[in-house]
Amino acid sequence: MSKNSAGSTSLVGSKVSVRGLRKSFGSNEVLKGLDVEISEGEVVCVIGPSGSGKSTFLRCLNKLDELSAGTVIVDGFNLGDKTVDLNEVRQHIGMVFQHFNLFPHMTVLQNIMLAPVELKKESKADARATALKLLDRVGLADKADARPGQLSGGQKQRVAIARSLAVNPDIMLFDEATSALDPEMVGEVLQVIRDLAAEGMTMVVVTHEMGFAREVADRVIFMADGVIVEEGTPAELFGNPQQERTQDFLSKVL
Amino acid sequence: MNMSRARKLSVAVTALLALASGFAGVSAVAASQPSSHVQPRTAVAGETYVIGTDTTFAPFEYREDGELTGIDMDLIRDIAANQGFTVEIKSLGFDAALQALQSNQVDGVIAGMSITDERKLVFDFSDPYFDSGVQMAVAEDNTEITGYADLAGETVVAKRGSEGETFANSIKDEYGFTVKALADSATMYDDVKAGNSVAVFDDYPVLAYGINQNNGLKSVTEKEQGSSYGFAVNKGQNPELLAAFNTGLAELKSNGDYQSILDTYLEQPAPVAASGFFGLLSDSLPALMKGLGLTLLATGLSIVVALVLGVLFGFFKVSESRVLRGLASIYVSIFRGTPLLVQAFFFYFGLPQLTGQSIDVLTAGVLTLSLNAGAYMTEIVRGGIQSVDPGQTEAGRSLGLGYVTTMRRVVLPQAVKIMTPSFINQFVMTLKDTSLLAVIGFAELTYQGQQIYAANFRTGETLLIVAALYFIVINLLTMLSNKLDKRFNK
Ligand SMILES: Nc1ncnc2c1ncn2[C@@H]1O[C@H](COP(=O)(O)OP(=O)(O)O)[C@@H](O)[C@H]1O
Ligand SMILES: [Mg+2]
Numbered sequence: 001m002s003k004n005s006a007g008s009t010s011l012v013g014s015k016v017s018v019r020g021l022r023k024s025f026g027s028n029e030v031l032k033g034l035d036v037e038i039s040e041g042e043v044v045c046v047i048g049p050s051g052s053g054k055s056t057f058l059r060c061l062n063k064l065d066e067l068s069a070g071t072v073i074v075d076g077f078n079l080g081d082k083t084v085d086l087n088e089v090r091q092h093i094g095m096v097f098q099h100f101n102l103f104p105h106m107t108v109l110q111n112i113m114l115a116p117v118e119l120k121k122e123s124k125a126d127a128r129a130t131a132l133k134l135l136d137r138v139g140l141a142d143k144a145d146a147r148p149g150q151l152s153g154g155q156k157q158r159v160a161i162a163r164s165l166a167v168n169p170d171i172m173l174f175d176e177a178t179s180a181l182d183p184e185m186v187g188e189v190l191q192v193i194r195d196l197a198a199e200g201m202t203m204v205v206v207t208h209e210m211g212f213a214r215e216v217a218d219r220v221i222f223m224a225d226g227v228i229v230e231e232g233t234p235a236e237l238f239g240n241p242q243q244e245r246t247q248d249f250l251s252k253v254l
Numbered sequence: 255m256n257m258s259r260a261r262k263l264s265v266a267v268t269a270l271l272a273l274a275s276g277f278a279g280v281s282a283v284a285a286s287q288p289s290s291h292v293q294p295r296t297a298v299a300g301e302t303y304v305i306g307t308d309t310t311f312a313p314f315e316y317r318e319d320g321e322l323t324g325i326d327m328d329l330i331r332d333i334a335a336n337q338g339f340t341v342e343i344k345s346l347g348f349d350a351a352l353q354a355l356q357s358n359q360v361d362g363v364i365a366g367m368s369i370t371d372e373r374k375l376v377f378d379f380s381d382p383y384f385d386s387g388v389q390m391a392v393a394e395d396n397t398e399i400t401g402y403a404d405l406a407g408e409t410v411v412a413k414r415g416s417e418g419e420t421f422a423n424s425i426k427d428e429y430g431f432t433v434k435a436l437a438d439s440a441t442m443y444d445d446v447k448a449g450n451s452v453a454v455f456d457d458y459p460v461l462a463y464g465i466n467q468n469n470g471l472k473s474v475t476e477k478e479q480g481s482s483y484g485f486a487v488n489k490g491q492n493p494e495l496l497a498a499f500n501t502g503l504a505e506l507k508s509n510g511d512y513q514s515i516l517d518t519y520l521e522q523p524a525p526v527a528a529s530g531f532f533g534l535l536s537d538s539l540p541a542l543m544k545g546l547g548l549t550l551l552a553t554g555l556s557i558v559v560a561l562v563l564g565v566l567f568g569f570f571k572v573s574e575s576r577v578l579r580g581l582a583s584i585y586v587s588i589f590r591g592t593p594l595l596v597q598a599f600f601f602y603f604g605l606p607q608l609t610g611q612s613i614d615v616l617t618a619g620v621l622t623l624s625l626n627a628g629a630y631m632t633e634i635v636r637g638g639i640q641s642v643d644p645g646q647t648e649a650g651r652s653l654g655l656g657y658v659t660t661m662r663r664v665v666l667p668q669a670v671k672i673m674t675p676s677f678i679n680q681f682v683m684t685l686k687d688t689s690l691l692a693v694i695g696f697a698e699l700t701y702q703g704q705q706i707y708a709a710n711f712r713t714g715e716t717l718l719i720v721a722a723l724y725f726i727v728i729n730l731l732t733m734l735s736n737k738l739d740k741r742f743n744k
Contacts, residue, residue: 064648087655087656090651090654091653095649095652099645101648102649103650103664104668105671114655115654118655119654119655163653164652
């Protein structure tokens with residue numbers, strides 16, 4: 001186990017440290033050398049045109065995608081290290097997908113209890129109590145025994161967030177969590193994310209909701225064509241973008 | 255059992271070739287042991303010999319009330335009793351019996367088989383026990399064909415590999431007709447009655463018996479002077495059995511038993527009173543039910559093994575390892591890329607020649623069906639797993655669950671639900687495929703039906719009953735499966 005093997009390469013208090021990250025699918029290089037430091041409790045929003053590599057970047061942070069080059073250190077675990085137990089690392093990193101990916105053959109409660117019970121983190125009874133608490137927190141205490149198929153999109157995404165939180169992660173990754181939702185349901189999901197931010201969760205949020213990014217983010221990263229074009233506080237990036245591509249992009253979405 | 259393991263790899267490769275050529279008696283065993291002279295011994299007492307015979311070659315062998323009977327059967331049983339040994343009769347079909355003899359699956363064959371020089375190269379024959387000859391028959395209402403001269407331009411049928419075929423071929427150029435070979439007498443008679451061919455050349459006792467049983471044919475020519483029938487053992491094998499047969503035959507001839515057997519079957523057989531459809535149904539049902547039992551047994555065993563194979567190779571197919579994927583692909587393409595019938599022949603006749611290890615017909619049948627169905631199951635399992643949204647696996651893995659746990663708890667429950675209709679379908683296919691095992695003499699439902707219509711010539715009605723049984727069972731099982739599917743895969 002290489003806990004704290006980050007050593008000098010990572011800043012003190014750094015939760016995520018990405019150095020020279022490259023990722024190719026065949027001959028198509030999708031990430032062309034990213035450097036990112038994220039400190040504890042920080043909320044980073046990632047914006048950029050579709051196809052710029054935002055999802056791939058997130059998927060490299062919990063190694064759903066293999067890294068082609070560079071180092072990624074998350075919570076002290078060096079993901080390039082073959083001896084690192086990925087299953088353990090991933091319990092430190094919650095991930096929320098655009099299409100929810102709830103398990104359709106289980107009830108809401110079973111969806112949330114699956115990982116804690118299978119990973120033997122909690123007894124069934126404790127996991128159940130935790131799950132009910134989490135459901136309450138996302139405002140769905142009454143849906144414990146429903147099946148995912150019976151829920152609206154917003155409800156599904158809130159269950160998915162509760163499911164990620166059940167293994168007690170200290171970093172959360174959101175990949176366009178509201179993009180598949182009807183407009184009237186976006187708010188309820190953003191509210192849950194906002195609450196998490198207020199509680200001090202370290203988060204990387206890929207989003208098209210510029211208003212939300214401006215309000216919640218400590219820092220905004222603008223990506224295009226596999227590189228970080230510009231980053232800064234919401235005020236800097238939205239108020240006074242330096243790069244032409246950033247200005248172009250913002251003029252289209254704002 | 256008294257199976258010799260002498261047959262070895264030297265003849266192994268010829269097995270499939272022989273199968274392909276249909277009749278193997280001529281082609282297969284050129285490379286054989288030197289002919290050992292028959293050494294009379296009385297070592298047969300207390301032994302059990304497996305004797306292969308035709309499915310139906312009345313009046314030599316056929317079934318009555320499910321029991322094998324006929325001249326050959328009475329003879330071999332009486333000789334066995336006389337000489338103090340036991341016989342276990344395997345009703346395989348003519349070609350199959352000869353195959354089985356060559357691969358030492360049986361110790362001897364008695365099947366109304368003519369003694370010919372060609373066969374003497376491969377088998378050792380007993381003294382002749384019956385003088386036969388070929389005769390021609392035509393449909394009862396046919397007034398045009400009264401002799402060979404009327405056959406010009408027509409097609410006739412003869413039993414594949416029989417004297418009848420040899421004789422028909424010997425005169426076909428002279429009279430200008432074509433010879434078509436079929437596998438058994440009942441089929442040939444139906445072919446003539448249906449008008450597909452105008453005449454049949456068959457052994458005269460068989461024809462005479464059939465005509466007397468109202469099979470719808472008549473003979474218009476005299477019987478040709480023909481060959482004699484003999485009991486055969488594999489070349490150089492079981493000399494003591496051959497000697498015992500000869501001794502026993504001589505004794506039956508001198509004590510009058512032999513003549514009374516012949517009289518029973520050839521002397522004015524009583525015309526059968528044609529029972530109605532329900533008479534046929536109640537007569538045939540016991541045998542058919544026995545067949546149905548074996549059909550279900552073979553299906554059940556095969557499906558269980560196929561399921562195991564399918565899950566194993568299905569996982570190989572979706573695995574990350576190229577070796578495992580390749581292995582599964584080879585398995586699937588072999589068994590999907592060859593006919594089930596060839597596979598059945600191979601496992602029953604070919605494999606014993608390759609390994610020198612005899613195999614019983616149920617084992618060979620289940621091996622065939624399960625390996626075949628397993629290949630299809632593999633594709634079903636692969637398809638089922640791959641049709642589950644990859645996002646499901648990603649969600650499981652991102653929660654920190656391992657590959658196995660994710661498969662077990664997340665992917666498989668969804669995949670099984672997708673696969674179930676295909677599983678049910680495969681189950682039905684395998685059940686139907688069991689009927690192909692009739693060709694290797696597995697006594698399942700179709701085989702029992704063949705036995706029945708071969709003896710009573712009521713092909714249409716018997717096949718209707720057989721088809722109805724399949725239909726009922728398959729639909730009941732399908733309904734049951736769908737019920738279970740609904741209950742467990744909500
Ligand atoms: N599994 C994959 N195989 C091949 N190419 C991929 C794969 N995933 C993503 N890509 C490619 O990588 C590029 C970036 O994709 P993505 O990270 O999804 O962008 P974004 O999330 O910013 O829209 C796209 O061109 C996409 O086609
Ligand atoms: Mg994306």
